[in-house]
Amino acid sequence: MERKALVFIREKFEGQSVVGAEVGVARGTNALCILKCMPNLRLLYLIDPYEHYPDWTSTRAKDRLYWPKDLRLIKYQAQQLLSPFESRIAWINKFFEVCTIKDIEPLDFIYIDGNHACDYVLKDIAVARNIVKKGGVISGHDFHPDSPSPDSDEVYKAVTTYCQKNNVSFSHEYEDWWFIN
Ligand SMILES: C[S@@+](CC[C@H](N)C(=O)[O-])C[C@H]1O[C@@H](n2cnc3c(N)ncnc32)[C@H](O)[C@@H]1O
Numbered sequence: 001m002e003r004k005a006l007v008f009i010r011e012k013f014e015g016q017s018v019v020g021a022e023v024g025v026a027r028g029t030n031a032l033c034i035l036k037c038m039p040n041l042r043l044l045y046l047i048d049p050y051e052h053y054p055d056w057t058s059t060r061a062k063d064r065l066y067w068p069k070d071l072r073l074i075k076y077q078a079q080q081l082l083s084p085f086e087s088r089i090a091w092i093n094k095f096f097e098v099c100t101i102k103d104i105e106p107l108d109f110i111y112i113d114g115n116h117a118c119d120y121v122l123k124d125i126a127v128a129r130n131i132v133k134k135g136g137v138i139s140g141h142d143f144h145p146d147s148p149s150p151d152s153d154e155v156y157k158a159v160t161t162y163c164q165k166n167n168v169s170f171s172h173e174y175e176d177w178w179f180i181n
Pocket of ligand 1 (some may be wrong): 022023024025026027028029030031047048049050051056094095096097113114115120
């Protein structure tokens with residue numbers, strides 16, 4: 001199913017040549033949906049280190065699904081799933097917080113779905129603001145105040161704190177949030 005922020009992005013950039021990124025790709029199912037739904041998406045950066053690290057404390061990271069051997073399998077599955085779109089994707093196997101404009105060209109949109117811990121989402125938003133063009137869209141997943149979970153509580157805290165502190169007006173619908181850079 002196409003996610004709400006991505007519907008907004010698709011409608012905003014309809015008919016234009018677009019460059020975007022997903023932070024946190026996992027098996028690539030959401031990336032596949034983005035590529036299929038937006039034929040005018042010229043390039044999608046796929047940013048995911050596929051590495052386990054102590055700071056990654058999201059609920060799923062703690063369970064077996066994201067153990068190192070499973071991360072290798074997930075990476076392989078994503079590569080296979082997205083291989084038909086080879087000419088429209090660029091893999092960046094790095095932690096997003098160390099990415100700069102040297103790694104990624106200026107973006108029309110970004111979709112953040114990596115480490116859901118509040119500090120990481122705050123870092124992701126700060127990095128995204130430097131990489132996304134003015135007037136582009138910064139967005140992400142797991143914002144659902146109506147059905148809280150440990151992950152969504154962290155995302156909620158990060159997005160609301162950042163936006164309040166920086167006087168940014170944001171939108172949210174179902175499980176997604178977004179604002180214009
Ligand atoms: C929730 S999953 C992504 C799901 C995917 N967006 C989807 O909807 O199909 C989280 C992913 O974030 C990646 N990740 C964890 N920490 C990250 C970081 N600091 N930077 C980028 N990606 C990260 C993990 O390797 C994992 O694959």
